[in-house]
Amino acid sequence: GQNIDQPTEMTATEGAIVQINCTYQTSGFNGLFWYQQHAGEAPTFLSYNVLDGLEEKGRFSSFLSRSKGYSYLLLKELQMKDSASYLCAVMDSNYQLIWGAGTKLIIKP
Amino acid sequence: IAGITQAPTSQILAAGRRMTLRCTQDMRHNAMYWYRQDLGLGLRLIHYSNTAGTTGKGEVPDGYSVSRANTDDFPLTLASAVPSQTSVYFCASSDSGGPGDTQYFGPGTRLTVL
Numbered sequence: 001g002q003n004i005d006q007p008t009e010m011t012a013t014e015g016a017i018v019q020i021n022c023t024y025q026t027s028g029f030n031g032l033f034w035y036q037q038h039a040g041e042a043p044t045f046l047s048y049n050v051l052d053g054l055e056e057k058g059r060f061s062s063f064l065s066r067s068k069g070y071s072y073l074l075l076k077e078l079q080m081k082d083s084a085s086y087l088c089a090v091m092d093s094n095y096q097l098i099w100g101a102g103t104k105l106i107i108k109p
Numbered sequence: 110i111a112g113i114t115q116a117p118t119s120q121i122l123a124a125g126r127r128m129t130l131r132c133t134q135d136m137r138h139n140a141m142y143w144y145r146q147d148l149g150l151g152l153r154l155i156h157y158s159n160t161a162g163t164t165g166k167g168e169v170p171d172g173y174s175v176s177r178a179n180t181d182d183f184p185l186t187l188a189s190a191v192p193s194q195t196s197v198y199f200c201a202s203s204d205s206g207g208p209g210d211t212q213y214f215g216p217g218t219r220l221t222v223l
Contacts, residue, residue, distance in 0.1 A: 004151065030208040042199060042214035043152070050209055087151070095206055096167070099151030 002026045004100035006088050011106045012078055020073045020086050020103045028093020034062050034073045035087040037102065043087055046073070075105075083107045111135055113215035115200050121221045122190050130185045130218050132200030138213075140206030141183040142167075143175060145196040146217075152199065158183055159206040190222045 003025045012018040024032070031050040035043035049055055049064035049071060061074040073086055085102040092098055116131045134141065139160045144152040144167075154167030158177040172194060174186045183202075187194055198218045203210040 033211070042216050045211050045213070048209060048211065089152075091208065091210075095208060095210070096154060096157070097152075097212065099153070101149060101151045 002090075002092065002098045004088055004090060004098055006086075006100040006103045008101070009104045009106065011108060012075075014078055014080060014107055014109050016078050017074065017076050018078060018105065020075075020088075020105065022071045022073070022088035022100060024069050024071070024088070024090045024098075024100075026090045026092045026098055029066060030091035030093070030095060032062075032064055032071050033089045033091070033097065034060075034071075035089065037085045037087055039084070046086075078107050080107050080109070113200060113202055113213060115198075115215040115218050117218060118216070119219040119221075121223065122187075124191055124222055125189050128187045128190055128220070130187075130198055130200075130220070132183045132185070132215060133181050134183075134200075134202045134215075135181065136202060136213070137180060138202035138204050139180070140203045140210065141177065142201040142203075142212060143173070143183070143185045144199045144201065145169065145194075146199060147196050155185065155198075157206070190220075192222045194220065195222045196220060 006022045034046040037043040047062040087102045088100040089097040113134045142157045143155040156175040158164045200215040201212040203212045
């Protein structure tokens with residue numbers, strides 16, 4: 001079966017760095033996406049990785065290792081507005097997204 | 110540019126009633142999707158459409174139907190609602206539905222079936 005695993009909840013301090021991990025087992029792989037979802041709102045696109053390595057975009061970076069079925073999202077210089085859920089999704093061989101349950105990130109002052 | 114709009118924002122529905130959730134996009138995207146989001150679960154695909162005139166079943170299609178008469182609109186119909194269909198429903202669209210295509214989401218419809 002297809003499976004995406006990520007921690008349910010994480011807590012971090014304002015100004016710090018946090019790494020959110022995602023492991024996956026899917027039928028085929030056409031890239032991995034990270035989305036941010038604030039409570040009561042729609043998911044919004046953060047990053048896309050299809051090749052191994054690190055993609056950096058401002059305070060956010062995303063890493064992929066296809067051989068390990070592993071990705072992480074790295075958030076630097078945390079701000080209170082980063083409190084949200086972070087969703088990991090893998091595009092399978094049918095070009096459909098398989099979603100993890102999301103990681104709720106709580107930022108404390 | 111509005112992007113994707115959904116209506117209604119929220120709805121309370123009696124079991125057994127028929128309900129259509131509306132979704133419209135103005136980005137001229139070819140592919141559109143309907144997901145449901147339940148607490149503790151990832152987004153689950155209900156139905157999708159890769160282009161106007163075609164539709165396909167996702168992971169959880171039972172009890173739902175869709176149509177895609179034109180590029181912009183992708184309504185989702187619950188023929189006879191049941192309490193297990195209580196959920197938040199998101200419509201999304203993407204340019205082509207192909208590899209690496211980013212999906213963009215509407216604001217969601219919160220549906221309660223009593």
